Amino acid sequence: MLKKFLPNEHVKTIFDIHPALLKKKGINGIITDLDNTLVAWDVKDATPEVIQWFEQMKEQDIKVTIISNNKQERVKIFSEPLDTPFVFSARKPLSQAFKSAAKEMRLKKDEIVVIGDQLLTDVLGGNFAGFHTILVVPIVQTDGKITRINRKIERRILSYMNKKGKISWEE
Numbered sequence: 001m002l003k004k005f006l007p008n009e010h011v012k013t014i015f016d017i018h019p020a021l022l023k024k025k026g027i028n029g030i031i032t033d034l035d036n037t038l039v040a041w042d043v044k045d046a047t048p049e050v051i052q053w054f055e056q057m058k059e060q061d062i063k064v065t066i067i068s069n070n071k072q073e074r075v076k077i078f079s080e081p082l083d084t085p086f087v088f089s090a091r092k093p094l095s096q097a098f099k100s101a102a103k104e105m106r107l108k109k110d111e112i113v114v115i116g117d118q119l120l121t122d123v124l125g126g127n128f129a130g131f132h133t134i135l136v137v138p139i140v141q142t143d144g145k146i147t148r149i150n151r152k153i154e155r156r157i158l159s160y161m162n163k164k165g166k167i168s169w170e171e
């Protein structure tokens with residue numbers, strides 16, 4: 001069971017995820033979380049760096065879909081200027097949003113990576129749905145209430161896995 005919480009890869013930020021490298025691995029699509037993955041949860045719009053990251057993906061023909069458990073307004077205001085498809089109220093870790101995102105992109109599971117900052121929603125959901133998962137370090141440590149509870153559980157899982165040598169995690 002714990003295996004399902006384990007990401008296939010972990011990096012510091014999305015900027016460690018390079019389009020050319022993804023392409024080499026046969027990746028043609030990204031399903032990414034929004035809050036604390038692309039920008040801090042309380043930042044409304046994409047930063048210039050994030051805009052550039054999306055452009056680089058587009059140049060390499062890598063499709064990106066944002067899926068977020070957050071509300072419509074938040075996800076829409078962020079995603080529309082990027083001209084990228086999005087799913088709000090995604091109810092991660094449930095599989096449905098991941099699967100419909102893949103279908104919309106017309107890509108197979110093994111052509112897609114799932115990126116996110118939370119084990120209990122992004123990684124667990126991505127793993128359950130059968131995708132390659134990449135964990136990033138949350139951009140800021142502050143969070144909404146539900147996320148705070150998730151973080152406590154997450155911390156326990158990460159330290160357990162650290163001990164088992166399954167993952168090396170730096171704070």
Ligand SMILES: [Mg+2]
Pocket residue numbers: 033034035036037116117118
């Ligand atoms: Mg997040």
